[in-house]
Amino acid sequence: xxxxxxxxxxxxxxxxxxxxxxxxxxxxxxxxxxxxxxxxxxxxxxxxxxxxxxxxxxxxxxxxxxxxxxxxxxxxxxxxxxxxxxxxxxxxxxxxxxxxxxxxxxxxxxxxxxxxxxxxxxxxxxxxxxxxxxxxxxxxxxxxxxxxxxxxxxxxxxxxxxxxxxxxxxxxxxxxxxxxxxxxxxxxxxxxxxxxxxxxxxxxxxxxxxxxxxxxxxxxxxxxxxxxxxxxxxxxxxxxxxxxxxxxxxxxxxxxxxxxxxxxxxxxxxxxx
Numbered sequence: 212x213x214x215x216x217x218x219x220x221x222x223x224x225x226x227x228x229x230x231x232x233x234x235x236x237x238x239x240x241x242x243x244x245x246x247x248x249x250x251x252x253x254x255x256x257x258x259x260x261x262x263x264x265x266x267x268x269x270x271x272x273x274x275x276x277x278x279x280x281x282x283x284x285x286x287x288x289x290x291x292x293x294x295x296x297x298x299x300x301x302x303x304x305x306x307x308x309x310x311x312x313x314x315x316x317x318x319x320x321x322x323x324x325x326x327x328x329x330x331x332x333x334x335x336x337x338x339x340x341x342x343x344x345x346x347x348x349x350x351x352x353x354x355x356x357x358x359x360x361x362x363x364x365x366x367x368x369x370x371x372x373x374x375x376x377x378x379x380x381x382x383x384x385x386x387x388x389x390x391x392x393x394x395x396x397x398x399x400x401x402x403x404x405x406x407x408x409x410x411x412x413x414x415x416x417x418x419x420x421x422x423x424x425x426x427x428x429x430x431x432x433x434x435x436x437x438x439x440x441x442x443x444x445x446x447x448x449x450x451x452x453x454x455x456x457x458x459x460x461x462x463x464x465x466x467x468x469x470x471x472x473x474x475x476x477x478x479x480x481x482x483x484x
Contacts, residue, residue, distance in 0.1 A: 233359070235352050235366035239329035243291040246283065246307075246326050259292035259299070266302055273467045276313055282306045290333070297341045300334035304347035311354050324358040327351035342381035346389055349373035353396075367400055371407050378416075386427040387420035394420065398437045413437045421450070428458040428469070432476045444483050451480050 239245070266285035272278035286303035289295060307327040314320050331348030338344050349370045356363040356370075374396070377389035385391075394417030400408035417437040421430040431454030439447035458472045466472075 232364045233361035235355065235362040235369045236328065236332065239332045242287070242295070242333055245329050245333075246287050259289040259295060262286075263289040263296065263299055263302070266299075266306075270302060270306055273309060274313070276310070279306050279309055279313075283310060287330075290330070295337070297334065297338040297344065300330055300338065301341075301343055301347060303330045304334065304351060308347075308350060308354060311358070317358075321358040324351070324355040328355050342377050342384055345373045345380075346377045346384055349377070349389075349392065353392075364406075367396065367406050370396055382419075383423065386424040386430060390416040390420040390423070391430055391433050394433055394437050398440045410437065410440045414441055426457065428454045428472050430454075431457065432472060432479075435476070436479050439479065439483065448480065448483050451476050451483075455480075 262285045266282045266289065269278045269282035269285060283303060283306035286299050286306055289299035290303055292299075304327060307323055307330060311320050311323045311327065314323060328348065328351045331344065331351045334341070334344035335348055352362075352366045352369050352373070356366040371393065374389045374393040377384060378393070382390065394413045394415075397407060397409050397413035397416065400406040402408040414437050417430075417434040421434040424430050431450045435447045435450035435454060438444075438450060455473050455476050458466075458469045458476075
């Protein structure tokens with residue numbers, strides 16, 4: 212999900228400076244009302260377990276956009292059942308986040324961004340013991356900040372708080388994803404008094420992610436960007452080139468986001484060359 216997060220946080224300083232101040236989190240509607248356009252057709256009698264199994268199969272067909280849309284619909288169906296498992300909410304969050312990044316229509320992206328936040332809120336509310344709910348909500352708030360800029364100022368504070376919670380509870384989640392994302396937030400956000408931006412603190416979190424999971428390409432790529440913003444160009448180039456090489460080889464080359472990782476890393480490298 213790092214590719215989506217990088218896009219969400221691009222131009223973050225400008226968003227915060229220009230944006231108004233709307234709450235990033237509002238009371239979500241009932242789960243059954245989230246994603247009305249993805250509602251299950253009338254008469255469909257699948258049970259939640261069957262819907263969840265089908266959703267996993269459809270999500271596995273990424274980057275087929277129609278398959279991911281079906282996955283979102285099925286995950287939401289499962290999430291609307293009584294005693295819905297956390298996997299239904301986490302799957303719906305992943306599918307929604309991916310759709311935001313692969314939808315051309317701006318108004319639809321904004322709708323999906325709102326849905327992503329609502330899904331994350333219900334995940335936390337019904338499964339407060341699951342750290343990934345807080346993590347997915349943080350990512351959703353970041354996407355919402357881009358698609359609905361008026362939420363960016365409040366959204367930054369929400370993201371930072373959620374990511375710190377995840378680091379405390381599950382630092383290894385998503386290959387140290389909370390540290391990685393927090394590094395990006397802190398290096399791209401405006402500094403005090405406008406926002407929480409702090410390149411030196413960003414470096415601490417980016418290094419922690421890369422140390423914990425050095426073979427995960429986004430950890431190297433994020434660390435490269437953060438090093439660059441701290442004026443350490445040679446080290447930044449080394450990390451970025453290493454991350455690109457890793458994304459092109461081995462298991463990472465089959466990841467559905469590997470092409471996005473490479474493209475975004477090359478954009479950062481272009482600032483050095």
